[in-house]
């Protein structure tokens with residue numbers, strides 16, 4: 360069995376959905392389970408509608424809803440024509456849009472949106488796309504069945520970034536997905552969306568469909584997890600930032616995970632962990648060029664000093680200074696416990712006897728965490744920072760690469776630097792506005808080619 364996940368651009372419209380159907384057809388011999396994202400741009404539009412509704416702009420919110428409704432209904436009629444199947448799906452789709460309009464009205468009455476209600480809204484995209492894709496594939500002669508992801512993707516209730524429950528997901532996947540595969544049909548599940556065991560809708564966080572695919576892959580012990588997207592695979596840098604970024608044909612799990620967590624949006628940062636646990640290879644393919652090589656991500660790949668460069672903007676540096684306390688045993692643990700308590704993940708750390716500096720994403724609970732940190736000493740917050748990471752399994756022992764990287768960026772202002780002898784990345788904390796220029800300088804240095 361394989362899991363194949365198709366991102367938003369791979370199901371953006373009728374033509375893309377048909378193209379995706381052909382890719383699925385080519386995989387029928389491998390018992391595919393299909394995971395789909397919302398139609399490109401839908402999740403953003405849904406969230407914008409919810410925000411408008413909650414801030415009292417109900418008319419604008421309903422306008423978004425009506426545009427989305429038209430787009431989905433038009434896509435259905437392009438895919439299915441006007442027969443009985445088409446009208447059943449249009450009815451189901453319209454009912455979901457009625458539900459969405461009611462949600463918008465409720466938000467505008469309340470005047471605020473909770474994370475739970477945002478999840479109810481954000482989930483709509485995948486709840487709409489899965490039945491559409493299943494119907495389209497069936498129409499193409501690929502017997503397909505839509506499965507509501509809320510029956511299989513069981514999570515805790517940390518709305519907006521719910522944590523999956525692997526044992527429950529494995530049991531539910533065996534119950535709801537395997538029989539469909541065993542009957543020679545193709546299950547089509549929405550990514551990103553889950554539910555608590557009491558049935559309340561949750562989401563895994565933006566870009567979470569990749570993570571859904573990996574979790575289903577681990578749950579079903581798949582032989583491969585395929586991520587189909589709009590670029591040829593994992594590249595040596597984000598092609599939107601660096602012209603001339605090159606395909607990486609083979610990369611290690613840990614390298615791919617580092618790149619994803621330092622901003623390579625092609626994979627959700629949590630995607631690799633479930634694959635590593637079961638040693639399942641992950642592939643990244645381009646749904647517009649389905650026969651191109653793509654990227655293979657496995658435990659081992661040929662050694663390489665610098666595999667790729669990633670960058671992440673909007674990072675916050677937190678510095679905690681205390682001449683008396685930091686040298687004492689347990690001080691660092693207590694500081695990290697604060698971040699743990701607020702579920703804020705720390706990316707990069709640098710310590711001395713008198714201060715610790717660390718980077719976090721700009722999280723809504725950061726200010727509360729900072730209040731607690733003040734118990735340890737003086738706390739300074741620096742916003743408008745970014746991370747640039749050079750990633751490669753051979754980097755740790757390679758101080759020449761570090762020297763080369765620092766030379767290449769000339770007199771760029773560096774706020775923190777981190778490289779460990781066993782690590783696989785060199786991370787540089789720079790001004791937010793310099794993330795892209797620094798990525799281009801480093802790419803030019805290590806990979807050559809055009810920069811732009």
Ligand code: ADP
Pocket residue numbers: 365366367368369396566587588589590592593594595596597598599618622623624625626667
């Ligand atoms: P999907 O909707 O298919 O999930 P995403 O937009 O989430 O697609 O991810 C694909 C995008 O990731 C690419 O279009 C590219 O701009 C961006 N990206 C960032 N870093 C990389 C990288 N190192 N390699 C490939 N793509 C990258």
Ligand code: ASP
Pocket residue numbers: 366367396397402403484550551564565566567568569
């Ligand atoms: N549709 C969701 C998002 O835009 C999940 C995904 O596409 O992976 O964040």
Ligand code: MG
Pocket residue numbers: 366566569624625626627
């Ligand atoms: Mg994505």
